[in-house]
Amino acid sequence: GAGVSQSPSNKVTEKGKDVELRCDPISGHTALYWYRQRLGQGLEFLIYFQGNSAPDKSGLPSDRFSAERTGESVSTLTIQRTQQEDSAVYLCASSLGYSGSGDTQYFGPGTRLTVL
Amino acid sequence: AQSVTQLGSHVSVSEGALVLLRCNYSSSVPPYLFWYVQYPNQGLQLLLKYTSAATLVKGINGFEAEFKKSETSFHLTKPSAHMSDAAEYFCAVTRNSGNTPLVFGKGTRLSVIA
Numbered sequence: 645g646a647g648v649s650q651s652p653s654n655k656v657t658e659k660g661k662d663v664e665l666r667c668d669p670i671s672g673h674t675a676l677y678w679y680r681q682r683l684g685q686g687l688e689f690l691i692y693f694q695g696n697s698a699p700d701k702s703g704l705p706s707d708r709f710s711a712e713r714t715g716e717s718v719s720t721l722t723i724q725r726t727q728q729e730d731s732a733v734y735l736c737a738s739s740l741g742y743s744g745s746g747d748t749q750y751f752g753p754g755t756r757l758t759v760l
Numbered sequence: 761a762q763s764v765t766q767l768g769s770h771v772s773v774s775e776g777a778l779v780l781l782r783c784n785y786s787s788s789v790p791p792y793l794f795w796y797v798q799y800p801n802q803g804l805q806l807l808l809k810y811t812s813a814a815t816l817v818k819g820i821n822g823f824e825a826e827f828k829k830s831e832t833s834f835h836l837t838k839p840s841a842h843m844s845d846a847a848e849y850f851c852a853v854t855r856n857s858g859n860t861p862l863v864f865g866k867g868t869r870l871s872v873i874a
Contacts, residue, residue: 648803677861677862679862679864684866685866686764686850686864686865686866686867687804687850687852687862687864688864689861689862689863692860692861700860700861735804737804748794748806748809749806749862750806751796751803751804751805752803753801753802753803754803
């Protein structure tokens with residue numbers, strides 16, 4: 645079956661512009677996660693959705709970052725007024741969303757964002 | 761709060777040699793532990809996970825990891841390295857409740873020399 649997909653695969657933007665990154669999770673996965681991977685760093689958690697609700701937004705670095713999920717499916721991560729430090733690979737993951745037994749997260753290929 | 765430390769940002773081994781990638785974690789609750797691999801220009805792929813069923817966990821591509829609570833470690837090993845194993849490896853931990861964000865180490869880049 646299809647895995648997690650993300651679009652665009654690459655995005656180059658100018659400082660101060662807004663960008664939208666899209667994630668299509670695996671069908672039937674109720675949990676969805678956004679992470680950020682900056683050069684030479686591990687992955688940083690941004691936000692987690694269970695269904696269309698976001699019980700954990702603790703990783704969003706500033707109020708320029710927001711995300712939404714609709715139809716318990718597609719999610720969009722929006723970065724307003726982009727800054728150069730926002731340059732990173734943004735990874736989306738989805739999982740079945742049940743508690744216990746180490747619910748496995750499946751990752752998409754990522755969106756590489758470059759802010760000039 | 762949980763955290764993960766991966767010792768060595770870059771490990772280089774000869775083809776056919778033992779691969780050992782180190783991971784230590786801290787967690788105030790029983791953890792779930794994961795190893796992911798990231799090949800160039802690809803997303804993360806799950807290698808294996810520890811969920812308290814057995815301390816020695818076998819994964820894909822001949823990799824395995826052993827959970828040692830006394831050492832708070834979850835090191836990844838493979839008896840014989842292949843060229844195709846060259847990639848970035850990430851150790852991650854989450855709380856014992858599933859359905860929660862992963863906390864990742866900074867990753868270890870594995871190079872395999874012919």
